[in-house]
Amino acid sequence: MLCDNCKKNEACIHITQINGNKKIDRYLCEDCAANYGEFIMQENSEDQPEVFSINDFLSGIFHNTPQAEETAEPVKSEEYTCPACGMTYMDFTRSGKIGCSKCYDTFRSKLEPLLRRIHGASKHNGKIPQRAGKMLNIQQELALLRKQIQEYITKEEYEKAAQVRDCIRRLENDIESKE
């Protein structure tokens, strides 16, 4: 019988490779058997995405972010637990995967720099779902304005606060009319 690999020389070596539950039989000539190491490399190279996924890579990026933030982190890290699914910031750095839609709110400040690094942008510009989209837009603006009004009040800048209040009323009316 001829060698499985070169198909030129007589096969004199029989190799059985068991890979998980897959069995691979090879009949090789002396020369090809000597190079068998390369075969194994080839087999593995096709499985490479399994071994090294983008998520591993992402979690790597997180661990290698040397920043002043880290000194402040131990105090804050308690806050970084998603209220909806219970995922912690540590879980994310380990798996590189996000747990639920709420997580994006919870970890927003941490995620934005990462998104800029991956995509070069952190602002969505594409399709918007008809149902959630428009309302969401207004609601987010409202949340922002409510935060602002609190700031102005604590700073005792009442004129600005009044302007913001008018804005909020207008938006609230918008929502009511839509509903």
Added chain:
Amino acid sequence: MLLENMFTDDNLVWMDGQGHDNDIVLSSQVRLARNFKEIPFPNRASVTQLTEAKMRILNITSDFSNITKENYTSIDMDKLTNLQKNVLVEKHIISSNFLKNTEARTLIISINSDIAIMLNEDDHLRIQCMQSGLDIKKALEKAFIIDDAVEKKYDMAFDDAMGYLTACPTNLGTGLRASVILHLPGLVATNQVGKIINVSPQLGLAVRGLFGNTAHGHLFQISNQLSLGFEENELVDNLTHTVEEIVSHEREARKALLSYAEEKVCDQAWRALGVLKYARSLSDKELLQLASNVRLGIDEKIITGINENVFNKLIIAGRTNYLTNLQDKESMSQREVDKIRADVTRRIIASSSVKE
């Protein structure tokens, strides 16, 4: 395509050799990643939550049929054998990632197999649409039709700033991954593929060999890497224009190859056809290499009397899991598979021959 044929057919509608630039572009694919708003993403969801996500889609499958005028079947992953699952991976209908867990993992697939929805892969929904030739726009349109039908009924995970929310931050924004499968023997023979691979990251694209890093059969897959900050149409246009550019380079490379080494190309093509016609044992790599040479020969009108579709069929039929499944066996030794591969190849070549 009927369910029972799904694992044994060597033909896929979106690999039928038709469409724009079909001498170089085999197929175009678009994938949208979507999640429901209230349910945690599959990696954090309980089985009940996963089932809930699954049922939501199964309940509206009839809507899909009404809008797209196609029928759909749903396949629970835990009802398939390992071999059948691997056949679906080989046919690019599901991802290997989809097999890691089987609980509440379901595939919804159109009869033509051009629309496939994976439920509870990394995201609740992975809407995939395939199209033969270079026509990413068409694939995107189909994906949007399904997406709209889902959105009509359910609230999706969406953020105004970050767009569609996905389990992996690399898909965030549009959730869009568009990819094209290319056959580039000319660029490989003239050592120019490296240049394209090097330049593509600057265009936000990734090029890789379809079968592992060594690009057996001179087959490459090119896809967008960025999904946030661009409109879907921009992403698709960018990919389309790049592919058109690659296609024109490939055509030039083939022209150059034929003017400098016509005899060699001619010899390789006929020799490859001869081996495919008469070989009694073929490894997958050898088959891809030879099939690629034959396809180049057909494209350049060196070989006549054979349907160019034969290459596409051989790509599907030459895969190890597909062949093993044909034999109704759990596993076969490589020698057995190589023998079956040669048998199937001879049959396909014979059936693709056109009487002149």
